[in-house]
Structure formats: C-alpha cells, structure tokens
Amino acid sequence: MTEFQPSDWLDKFRMSRETFFHLCDKLRPRLARQDTSFRLALPVEKRVAVALWRLASNIEYRTISTLFGVGKSTVCRCVRDMCHAIVALLSSTYLRPPSEQELEDSAQVFLSSCGFPHCVAAIATLHTAIITPTNNASDYANPAGWLSVLSQVAVSGRGHFWDVCASFPGGTDPTDILQNSSLWVTASEGGLSPVPAPTFMGKPQRYVLLGETCYPLQSWLLKAYPEETGRRSSHAALTEPQRLFNQRLNRALRVSEEALLKLRARWQCLSKRNDCGLDVVPTMILACCILHNVCESHGDTFKAEWQVEVCETESPQPGHKQLLSHIMDQSNAEDVRHIFCDYFQQQNN
Numbered sequence: 001m002t003e004f005q006p007s008d009w010l011d012k013f014r015m016s017r018e019t020f021f022h023l024c025d026k027l028r029p030r031l032a033r034q035d036t037s038f039r040l041a042l043p044v045e046k047r048v049a050v051a052l053w054r055l056a057s058n059i060e061y062r063t064i065s066t067l068f069g070v071g072k073s074t075v076c077r078c079v080r081d082m083c084h085a086i087v088a089l090l091s092s093t094y095l096r097p098p099s100e101q102e103l104e105d106s107a108q109v110f111l112s113s114c115g116f117p118h119c120v121a122a123i124a125t126l127h128t129a130i131i132t133p134t135n136n137a138s139d140y141a142n143p144a145g146w147l148s149v150l151s152q153v154a155v156s157g158r159g160h161f162w163d164v165c166a167s168f169p170g171g172t173d174p175t176d177i178l179q180n181s182s183l184w185v186t187a188s189e190g191g192l193s194p195v196p197a198p199t200f201m202g203k204p205q206r207y208v209l210l211g212e213t214c215y216p217l218q219s220w221l222l223k224a225y226p227e228e229t230g231r232r233s234s235h236a237a238l239t240e241p242q243r244l245f246n247q248r249l250n251r252a253l254r255v256s257e258e259a260l261l262k263l264r265a266r267w268q269c270l271s272k273r274n275d276c277g278l279d280v281v282p283t284m285i286l287a288c289c290i291l292h293n294v295c296e297s298h299g300d301t302f303k304a305e306w307q308v309e310v311c312e313t314e315s316p317q318p319g320h321k322q323l324l325s326h327i328m329d330q331s332n333a334e335d336v337r338h339i340f341c342d343y344f345q346q347q348n349n
Contacts, residue, residue, distance in 0.1 A: 004017070010300070010301055010303060011303075012052075012053060012056065013049065013052040013053065013056060014052065014055075014056045014266045014267065014291075014295065014300075014306075015052075015291075015294070015295050015298075015300050016298065016300045016301070018298070019294060019295060019298045019300055020048070020049075020052075021045075022294075022298070023048060023291075023294065024044050024045050024048050026089055026090060027044065027048065027082065027085045027086065027089060027090075028044050029089065030081070030084070030085035030088060030089060031044045031047050031048070031081060031082065031085055032044055042070070042074070042078075046068065047078045047081065047082065048078075048082060049068070050064060050068050050070065050074075050075055050078040050079070051078045051079045051081075051082035051083070052082075053067070053068075054075065054078075054079050054269065055079070055267045055268075055269045055284070055287075055288060055291070056266070056267060056268060056269075057268060057269075058268045058269040058271075058272045058274070061075045061076055079276075079280075079284075080280055080283075082287070083280070083283045083284050083286075083287035084283055084287075086286075086287040086290050086291065087283055087286050087287055087290065090290050090294070091286075091290060094290045094293040094294055094297065095161060095162075095163075095164060095286070095289060095290050095293060096162075097162065097163070097186065097191065097192075098120070098156065098162055098192070100194045102156070103120050103192065103193065103194065103207060104194075105157070105158075106120040106121065106156040106157040106158065107119060107120050107157070107207060108157070109156075109157030109158055110157040110252055110255070113157065113255075114157075114248070114251050114252040114254070114255065115248055115251065115252075115347075116210070116248050116249065116251070116252035117200065117340075117343060118198070118200045118205060118207055118208060118340075119157075119207065119208050119209065119210055119222075119252060120156065120157070120192060120193075120207045120208075120209065121154045121155060121156055121157075121162055121192070121209045121210075122154070122155050122209065122210045122211070122252060122253050122255050122256035123152065123153070123154050123155075123178070123183075123209055123210070123211040123212075123215065123221070123256070124152075124153055124155065124211075124212065124253070124256035124257065124260060125150060125151065125152060125153075125174050125212075125214075125317075125320065126150070126151040126152075126153060126260055126263075126264075126270070126285070126317070127142050127144075127148040127149070127150055127151075127170055127317055127318055128148055128149045128151065128270050128274055128281060128285060129146060129147065129148050129272065129273040129274060129315065130147050130148060130149055130273065130274055130275075130278065130281060131147075131273065131274075131275050132147060133147070133278055136169070138171070139169040139170075139171050139172075140169045140170045140171060141170060141171050142170035142171060142318045143171075143318040143319065143320060143321070144315065144316070144318035146170075146315060147170060148170035148318075149166065149167060149168065149169070149170060149278070149281050149282065149285070150168045150169065150170050150171075150172050150174070150177065151164060151165060151166040151167070151168070151282075151285050152164070152165040152168075152174065152177045152178060152181060152183070153165075153256065153259075153260065153289065154183055154209065155255055155256040155259045155260075156255075157255060158296070159255060159258060159259040159262070159296060160259075160292075160293050160296055160297070161259070161263075161289045161290075161292060161293055163181070163182070163183045164285070164286055164289045165177055165181045165182075165183065166281075166282040166285040166286055167278075167281070167282030167285075170318075173214075173320075174212075174214045174215060174320050175214065175215060175216055175328065178215060178216075179328075187209060187218075187220045187221065188218070188220065190206055190220075192206075192207055192209065192220065193206035193207040193220075200339070200343075201339050201342065201343055203339075205336070205339065206219070206220055207220075208220055208221065208222050208336070208340075209221050209222070210222055210223070210249055210252055210253055211223050211253075212253070212320065213226065213322050214320035214321065214322055216328035216329050216330070217329040217330060217333040217334065217337065218329075218330045218333050219330055219332055219333045219336045221333075222249065222333075222336070222337055222340065223249070224245070224246040224249050224250065225238055225242045225245065225246055225337075226322075227246075240345075241341040241342070241344065241345045242341060244341070244344045244345065244348055245337070245340055245341045245344055248344055259292075260317075261307060261310065261311075262292065262302055262307065263288060263289065263292045264310050264314065265302075265306040265307040265309070265310040266288075266291075266292060266295065266302065266306060267288040267291065267292070268306075268310065269284060269288070270284075270285065270288055271310045271313070271314040272313070272314065
C-alpha cells in the first residue's frame with residue numbers, strides 16, 4: 001500500500017487514500033486490538049484494508065487470506081467487525097434524518113436536475129442475492145425467482161442514502177416494509193418537511209417523496225398513474241396531464257436507480273451472490289450504504305467501468321407488482337397528486 005498510486009486506492013478500496021485513513025481514524029475506537037504475549041494484533045489499517053477488499057470485490061476469503069497473509073477466519077472477523085463498527089460509529093453522521101437545510105437543498109436538486117418540484121427523496125428497493133438459508137428458504141425467493149434479502153432505501157436528490165431498512169426476505173411485499181419502517185412514521189407525521197409547510201402552487205404543501213407503483217399513494221408519497229394495459233384493463237386511458245406527470249416522476253426516480261447502481265458497482269458484495277450468513281448480510285448492506293455516503297461526501301471518484309462491469313454480470317433487479325398498495329391509498333392523496341399535474345401542465349403550456 002505504500003507504493004499505491006491514486007488509481008490503486010480507488011480500484012482496490014473504492015475510495016481515495018485520504019478517505020481510507022479518515023475511515024480508519026473514525027473506526028479505531030471499535031477496531032483497535034491489544035497485542036498479546038502470543039501474537040501481535042493486526043493494525044487497524046490492515047483490518048480495514050482486508051474488509052474493504054472483500055466488500056469491493058466479493059472474492060473468496062481464501063484469496064484475500066493469501067493476499068494479506070492472514071487466516072481465513074481472520075478475514076471473516078475483519079469483515080464482520082468493520083461492518084458492525086461502521087454502523088455503530090458512523091450512522092449518526094452519514095445515515096440520519098436530514099436537516100431542514102438538507103431538505104431544501106435536495107428539493108432544489110430534484111427541481112433543477114429532474115424538473116420535479118417540491119420533492120426531497122425517492123424510495124426504492126434493493127435485492128441482494130444470498131446463498132440458500134437453512135430455514136424458510138422459500139420466503140427469500142423474490143419475484144424474479146432467485147433468493148435475496150430485500151432492503152428499502154430513501155435517496156436524496158444528490159444520490160445520498162437518507163434511510164435504509166434492510167434484512168427482509170426477498171419475497172416480502174415492499175408495502176409491508178414501508179409500513180413497518182421508521183420512514184413511514186417520520187414522513188406521515190411531517191418529519192420530512194419544515195414547519196410551517198413551504199408554499200407550492202399558492203398553498204402550504206409539505207414536501208413529498210416519490211416511489212414506484214408498488215407503494216401506496218399518500219399525501220407525502222407520490223407514484224405514477226396506472227397505465228392502460230390491454231383492452232380489458234380496468235384503468236382508463238390517461239389524460240395528457242397524467243401522462244406528463246408520469247414522465248416527470250419516472251425521470252426523477254432515476255436518482256434512486258442511479259444511486260443503487262453506483263452502490264452495487266462500488267461494493268460488489270451487493271451485486272454478486274453474497275455467501276455470508278443471514279446474521280451478517282443486513283449489517284453489511286447498511287455498512288455499504290454508509291460507505292457510499294462517505295465516498296460521495298468526500299468527492300471520491302467513481303469509475304464508470306465499475307458500473308459497466310456490474311450491468312454486464314449481475315442479475316437484473318426484480319420488479320414489484322402492485323399488491324396491497326392500492327388498498328392503502330390515502331383518501332386525500334389524489335388531490336395532492338392532482339396539484340402536481342396542474343403544475344406540470346402549466347409548465348408545459
């Protein structure tokens with residue numbers, strides 16, 4: 001590592017040299033070990049290097065063991081310890097509810113880059129492939145048929161993760177995850193909007209989040225109008241304002257799609273089948289999301305070739321059908337969505 005060039009740090013650890021040592025300093029309170037009379041403790045820097053190499057490449061413990069001259073059990077312990085340390089020590093800084101200034105900043109980014117106003121985050125799902133669990137394996141089969149752990153993420157306009165809810169079996173309905181998450185409680189109570197509510201279209205209106213069609217329509221969570229699918233469809237043909245709304249919403253949802261793609265490309269333990277136990281995978285997912293935020297906050301370079309590699313090799317992320325979401329649609333939510341339709345129609349005219 002003493003001979004590494006800047007590109008070597010990025011390729012091996014997915015972060016700059018400066019960010020690497022910043023991370024080591026932050027994790028030192030949990031990762032530092034004392035020498036014993038039998039052996040010298042691994043330095044914190046080596047423990048972090050071993051773990052990052054695994055998260056970035058997802059290669060076998062045996063290979064990393066040979067590279068670093070440590071035992072396989074040590075590699076496993078380094079990965080587990082670092083992921084737990086990241087979640088324990090860095091969540092309060094890099095994975096926390098946004099401040100009012102961050103909400104306003106995110107709304108400005110969604111408006112300027114996506115053309116969608118008064119929106120602060122997009123909600124999306126992430127499937128992480130796993131080995132066959134010893135219990136209830138059928139619960140982990142996702143809509144595409146492979147086994148996974150399902151996570152829910154909320155992504156800001158700048159592509160940072162604000163909220164991550166991990167560890168659900170791949171066959172879980174995303175609506176169930178959302179309903180049982182702290183994000184649902186916070187957003188329902190107006191926690192993702194300033195008080196008093198900012199003005200939109202001449203009236204006080206709380207900021208909104210955007211989601212896929214599998215989520216329930218809420219006054220704070222907007223999704224696309226259902227498209228007409230075939231002659232026997234129960235959905236009426238969309239009006240011009242509704243089609244325009246769907247176009248703008250789908251463009252804004254790319255923010256979460258691109259953030260998740262960068263996450264999986266940077267930390268390929270999430271894009272390839274993860275052979276860790278189910279007791280470790282959720283913590284690993286949280287740790288990778290926090291590391292993503294650390295790298296993005298520090299302005300570390302993201303190489304396009306990582307993204308190309310993931311797109312060529314990984315299984316496509318499964319889509320989710322609308323199961324229970326329409327039953328849970330909020331009665332006044334349609335009025336909110338209509339206000340946004342009016343806005344886009346005015347902009348179009």
